[in-house]
Amino acid sequence: MITVxxxxxxxxxxxxxxxxxxxxxxxxxHYQRDSKTMLAPPELTAVHPLGKxxxxxxxxxxxxxxxxxxxxxxxxxxxxxxxxxxxxxERLRYTYWLHYAEGxxxxxxxxxxxxxxxxxxxxxxxxxxxxGIVSNVEKNFLGPNLRTxxxxxxxxxxxxxxxxxxx
Numbered sequence: 001m002i003t004v005x006x007x008x009x010x011x012x013x014x015x016x017x018x019x020x021x022x023x024x025x026x027x028x029x030h031y032q033r034d035s036k037t038m039l040a041p042p043e044l045t046a047v048h049p050l051g052k053x054x055x056x057x058x059x060x061x062x063x064x065x066x067x068x069x070x071x072x073x074x075x076x077x078x079x080x081x082x083x084x085x086x087x088x089x090e091r092l093r094y095t096y097w098l099h100y101a102e103g104x105x106x107x108x109x110x111x112x113x114x115x116x117x118x119x120x121x122x123x124x125x126x127x128x129x130x131x132g133i134v135s136n137v138e139k140n141f142l143g144p145n146l147r148t149x150x151x152x153x154x155x156x157x158x159x160x161x162x163x164x165x166x167x
Contacts, residue, residue, distance in 0.1 A: 002026040007040050007053030008033055011066045011106075015054045018070055022077050026056075067102045105149055112142050 002019065006012045006028050019026045031044045031053065040051030048055045048064045055064045058076070063069050074082045084090035115134045122130040 001058075003057045004028050005031065005044055005047050005053055005055040005057070007031045007044060007051075009038075010053035012054035014066050015056065015069050015073075018073055021082070022073060024073070024077050065102075067098055070098065108142060108145055108149065112138070112146065115142065 002024060004012055004015055004019070004026055006016070008031070016026075016028070031041055033040060040053065044053065044055070045051035047057070048062060050064065052064060054066050054069055055062060056069050056072075057063075058072075061072075063072050084094050115137055118134055119127055119130045
């Protein structure tokens, strides 16, 4: 049986959602982050040395990284229905979007999350400086980049739904 090692505030919801889509039996082992460091407990580090989540175990296999986990689950349990045929344009799009989510979009979202926490966790004396730095990064880097990604997602979604001409 698959065990999903679920750390609170992690990307493992993506894996749980896909396991539900597959109809595969699984169990969840919950872990809580340290409230001060936000790091995983030693119990999760014992499963995978980075102490990150998601991590799944399936028999003797331990697999980390949500993209790798999804690819494994598609191959092992998908029965061909969740992946386009190899060598097709659809497969290339599938591969692109699978990796885009983690490689291009997620770093920006994580930065947004972290920069949103910095002022709150800064000592009161330097909080105005932290707010200024965060505001500048959001205004000049995160905001414009996130807007570009959201526009790209909207246009590609519209094309996929046939609402725009495919180019």
